[in-house]
């Protein structure tokens with residue numbers, strides 16, 4: 001049974017979600033960020049439903065700390081705010097999707113399914129050659145033995161490209177699979193992140209294929 005942790009401080013929402021989801025998943029629930037971080041480390045959930053506005057630590061910081069502590073759960077952010085800048089920030093910090101309140105349980109269930117499906121499809125846990133070592137599970141990377149700072153989103157993008165090593169991946173496919181939500185940012189967003197990855201890794205790893213997309217080459 002897959003495990004879901006719900007971190008949400010509104011009692012009615014928390015109870016509603018727990019009741020609904022525990023029919024399908026093994027479910028934990030808590031009402032603040034600190035308890036959520038502890039539970040996440042202890043129970044190692046597959047997915048975390050994370051409210052953005054919490055009484056102690058905000059959802060963005062919870063997200064950041066989860067990655068720092070090496071918790072490899074997929075994350076769906078729940079929020080009352082519907083702003084693109086929040087969505088992008090959440091994704092940058094490693095969230096997998098974003099849902100705005102009020103939402104229907106049906107819609108949430110569909111998103112949960114989609115995120116868990118994508119999670120099952122991500123097979124690459126590590127990439128290594130004589131220069132680069134990348135651990136996608138621990139979010140750690142080094143180049144010539146020196147630590148390399150990549151954002152959580154850059155790790156996800158790179159992981160996807162590496163899993164298609166030697167093959168071309170289109171921008172649209174990257175948006176769907178890495179950014180993964182309905183309100184898609186412009187394909188320029190992909191280009192900007194590829195540019196940043198190239199700067200960090202070295203130019204030779206990611207090739208641009210004219211009009212098609214990008215290709216990771218070892």
Ligand code: CA
Nearest residue numbers: 009051053054
């Ligand atoms: Ca809240």
